[in-house]
Amino acid sequence: MQRTEEVEVQDGYKGFQAQFEALRKAATECRGCAQRLDSLLRGFDTGELQRLEAGRRILRLKVAALNEFTELLKQWEREFERIDEQLAATSPA
Known part of the structure; x- marks a missing residue:
């Protein structure tokens, strides 16, 4: 059962990446x-x-939102890496 969950997490992580x-x-x-x-x-x-200039301001707002989202994705990536490390540490060799 745990192996199936590990595979699902790894597949989800690959899709996320x-x-x-x-x-x-x-x-x-x-x-x-x-x-x-x-x-x-x-x-x-x-x-x-x-x-x-108005178009540029709009574009900058969109870029700012993308930058914030990219930072959020980086946090998620670190969290997935932490989960992967925990799974690797607890799974039988």
Whole structure:
């Protein structure tokens, strides 16, 4: 019974890691978009600049949320690693 639970935890952890890496990649891409947008903003007239500035603020809010979520995922990853270590320590060799 415990072996089945270990396999389920390990499978869940592998799925979690794949999702975590996808989210990390998305967050990195969002940061890159924000940097490119910052660069583009320097070349527009005032009206364009105001519209793009609003877009940039929205994008930064989304990136901030992604950063917070990425931190939460890192905490989950550490917790899963701790659980894996406990399972490894308690399982028969």
